[in-house]
Amino acid sequence: MRIIGGKYKGKRLKSLPKREDTKLLRPTTDRVKESVFSILNNYLEGVKFLDLFAGTGNVGIEALSRGAAKVIFVENDKRFCKLIRENLERLGVEKNRYEIICDDYVNALKRLARRGEKFDFIYADPPYEKGFYTRIVHMVKNLGLLDEDGLLMLEEPKNDPFLPDDEDWIVERRGYGTTLVTFVNFHPDGE
Template sequence: MKRGVKPSKQPSGSIRIISGRWRGSKLPVANVQGLRPTTDRNKETLFNWLMPYVQNARCLDVFAGSGGLGFEALSRYAKHVDFIELDKAAVTNIQQNLVKLKVENELAKVITGNALQVLPGLKQQFDIIFLDPPFYQNLLPETLRLIHEHQVLAPSGIIYIECEQQAADYVVPVHWLLLKERQGGQLCARLYQN
């Protein structure tokens, strides 16, 4: 973890941690085009779904953006979170927020890069994967293929997929079990188990 990271673009807002050790903490969000942090309402629904799975889980936040889902998992005592993010300002913002929360180095790792290039090189499996790619870029099909092909999701692991309604016809491996689903407005959110 880099200490004393230089400030990036001016924050455009904040995310709030809903529950756990950092409950109520507000973290600044970098002003990055296309960044849309998961709303508190959606995050609360998701983490209600994940309640039996989060504690001591190894988590992967694939298109991390603000890092909101990974930070919420850490706050709820996930064992470790890897954040993958391409945008350097967003990466710096995640690193600054890890410092702000005094997150120990062994609890989190920030990987700067294109998720489609990073996923095949990951050396471990994850208990929970957060998959919330930028809208209208058709990233889900290839990302899901790589996660399955490279066995990134652990046996019995959980994957959360959030996408725009127009992209909700993606295909998952036949053995993934749909546990939860929520659709509304322009969003589709689903939780699967490997």
């Protein structure tokens, strides 16, 4: 895995040895990452970004490389939390520009809401087979974690996409090979 744009362009990210991470990690491909960040590129300077199910920190570090002011990484696996920290330190990212929460995504989202955190962008890449999508969308909406014009992005399998059931959601989908990225935006009530 490598950073494909911005300040850290071309830098490689450390991961677990192949035999350990193949069952644990399905990293966001360079093709998906390049496509998503080319959409976001003009809007990243100075933003607050949440990387859910962060793995090695691949997506969040890309956001930092392209100008995000702060990225919060949420990852449940302690080995990957350690890798995220190592990757950030190897790149020399200032400590005030990131936070790593090594906890279950439900606990992490609740904690962030209690702190009053709001994000410009939230990227979630949960395990495909576990069906986290509905819960993530409802929690982000109900806990008010997105800024008014914020965007939630869900990486999901193209053959079994998440379907929103709330008319307040604006959803756009973009396919990249076997991957689908769903963009969700919540409008305030009455607008």
